[in-house]
Amino acid sequence: MNKKQIRVRKEIQSWRRCVKPTMTLASGWLRRVAVGMSVVSIAACSSLYADEPPITESAFPIRVTLLGTGTPVPNPRQFGQSILVEANNVKLLFDCGRGCAHRLWNLGPQYLRDTHHVFLTHLHSDHTVGIPDLYLTGWTMLRPEKLSIYGPEKAKDLMRHIRLAYDEDVVYRVDLQVSTLSRDLLEYSVTTVSDGDQFEFNGVRVTTIAVDHHVIKPAFGYRVDYGGHSVVISGDTAYSTNLIRYSKGADVMLHEVMSPALENFVRANFEKSMADDVVALHTLAPDVGRVFKESGVRLGVFTHLDNNPAAIPELIQQTRQTWQGPLEVGEDLMVIDIGEDIEVRRPPQPAAPARK
Numbered sequence: 001m002n003k004k005q006i007r008v009r010k011e012i013q014s015w016r017r018c019v020k021p022t023m024t025l026a027s028g029w030l031r032r033v034a035v036g037m038s039v040v041s042i043a044a045c046s047s048l049y050a051d052e053p054p055i056t057e058s059a060f061p062i063r064v065t066l067l068g069t070g071t072p073v074p075n076p077r078q079f080g081q082s083i084l085v086e087a088n089n090v091k092l093l094f095d096c097g098r099g100c101a102h103r104l105w106n107l108g109p110q111y112l113r114d115t116h117h118v119f120l121t122h123l124h125s126d127h128t129v130g131i132p133d134l135y136l137t138g139w140t141m142l143r144p145e146k147l148s149i150y151g152p153e154k155a156k157d158l159m160r161h162i163r164l165a166y167d168e169d170v171v172y173r174v175d176l177q178v179s180t181l182s183r184d185l186l187e188y189s190v191t192t193v194s195d196g197d198q199f200e201f202n203g204v205r206v207t208t209i210a211v212d213h214h215v216i217k218p219a220f221g222y223r224v225d226y227g228g229h230s231v232v233i234s235g236d237t238a239y240s241t242n243l244i245r246y247s248k249g250a251d252v253m254l255h256e257v258m259s260p261a262l263e264n265f266v267r268a269n270f271e272k273s274m275a276d277d278v279v280a281l282h283t284l285a286p287d288v289g290r291v292f293k294e295s296g297v298r299l300g301v302f303t304h305l306d307n308n309p310a311a312i313p314e315l316i317q318q319t320r321q322t323w324q325g326p327l328e329v330g331e332d333l334m335v336i337d338i339g340e341d342i343e344v345r346r347p348p349q350p351a352a353p354a355r356k
């Protein structure tokens with residue numbers, strides 16, 4: 001195999017083969033909860049793609065799965081912002097937008113149960129609205145570790161209110177129903193982060209990067225390093241020199257983008273000062289290209305966009321003004337394995353509807 005390749009596999013026909021064992025495991029898990037076992041053992045169907053080894057056996061030190069790549073606008077093809085990074089048996093979730101729990105379940109029930117480290121880039125609702133689902137549904141699955149949130153200081157208020165908002169559900173499940181659930185299992189922690197803070201999990205290092213989300217302060221990106229490889233997640237930001245500074249030499253950068261199509265939509269539908277304000281929150285495609293170039297990343301990936309195929313050519317064309325390197329447009333459940341090589345795999349496209 002040639003080293004330092006970037007391969008893109010557009011479609012994996014074997015994806016569905018993973019579905020059946022996943023559902024079988026789900027049934028087994030439900031039975032175990034029903035009989036009150038406190039320890040749940042779920043064999044791993046831990047690769048989205050049945051012909052790929054799970055991360056623990058992978059030749060790639062880091063696996064990134066784009067769980068949600070969309071914008072605040074509901075879109076059944078693209079759920080809200082959520083990115084899963086796996087390395088050395090550690091699962092790290094970056095943001096928890098709409099549908100996050102669904103997408104984790106797509107990877108296997110153990111992903112929803114075992115994902116408990118959550119890094120928040122900022123507190124816009126499209127990055128956090130999936131937290132109650134992850135928090136409470138993971139609890140009903142007997143999540144063995146408490147949820148650990150990292151993010152802006154106000155995340156403490158967010159979690160306190162989520163806990164209170166669902167207290168009646170807790171009363172039902174703990175006090176009224178027959179179950180093994182307890183309030184103790186709903187404990188959580190919130191760690192306030194700031195620029196340069198580092199966290200380590202089984203040798204996997206996360207570095208906090210202050211970015212520029214216009215009037216939204218603080219806002220963060222994160223860099224994950226493991227085994228000599230790395231991925232950077234921009235979070236929501238305008239062009240950020242601090243992000244570039246922390247991203248030097250990273251393998252892959254996932255960056256938000258204010259695509260030409262979205263900018264046109266905003267300017268056509270909002271009064272000018274409001275449209276200017278929305279656009280200032282984000283990064284235009286040529287500026288994302290500058291960030292990729294100035295960081296020196298091996299692969300740039302767009303997220304936080306409407307990836308409608310009709311809008312992609314203009315996005316690519318604008319990005320190519322400043323970035324000639326490898327470039328991918330993110331989609332939900334896209335997997336990026338990072339090592340000496342970088343391999344991008346996309347889920348199969350749904351079959352076109354039959355003609356009438």
Ligand SMILES: [Zn+2]
Pocket residue numbers: 122124213216236
């Ligand atoms: Zn935002």
